[in-house]
Amino acid sequence: MLACKKEEYETMNPNIVIRNETHDDVCAITEVTIAAFKTLEISGHTEQFIIEALRAANALAVSLVAEMDGRVIGHIAFSPVTISDGTLNWYGLGPVSVLPEYQRQGIGKALIKEGLSRLKDMSAQGCCLVGHPDYYRKFGFRNMPGLVLEGVPQEVFFALSFDGHTPQGTVTFHEGFRAKGQEGAGDA
Secondary structure (H helix, E strand, O other), X not given: OOHHHHOOOOOOOOOEEEEEOOHHHHHHHHHHHHHHHOOOOOOOOOHHHHHHHHHHOOOOOEEEEEEEOOEEEEEXXXXXXXXXXXXXXXXXXXXXXXXXXXXXXXXXXXXXXXXXXHHHHOOOOEEEEEOOHHHHHHHOOEOOOOEEOOOOOXXXXXXXXXXXXXXXXXXXXXHHHHOOOOOOOOOO
């Protein structure tokens, strides 16, 4: 292997386990999510509420944690989306969170790769997200002309087709993405 190639790969601690979330992880996931987005200026700081709303609606199709030494240090969520052209079995990625002291160590990348693998195992047709162009292109995500998320600039809206079909139309994320806080908490 060429020396310059080594720099492209992040090495993840071998003691980190990627697994499905459990009920016992809920509080830790909230803490990780708050910490991960706390200083991010583009965040509305509602990510923890989004995850809670998706969980309450049973809309977390895939919800994984990264754990090290019994501590949850990362989380990723995938939930169903609808596309106006009627294309089925597409999912939205997000939020993805890693505790700040563990960022840039390959944990987010491992969560994304495992999550995408699990979506494919569920016969998903594709995945979309809002995110940083330089980061998500590494996973094969790209801007797809004709596929839009209203109110979001095209340059930060990405999709990845698993079956080669590129949907055309407007994507709508699960209503849980509109969660803003504790309003209505406890309502049945």
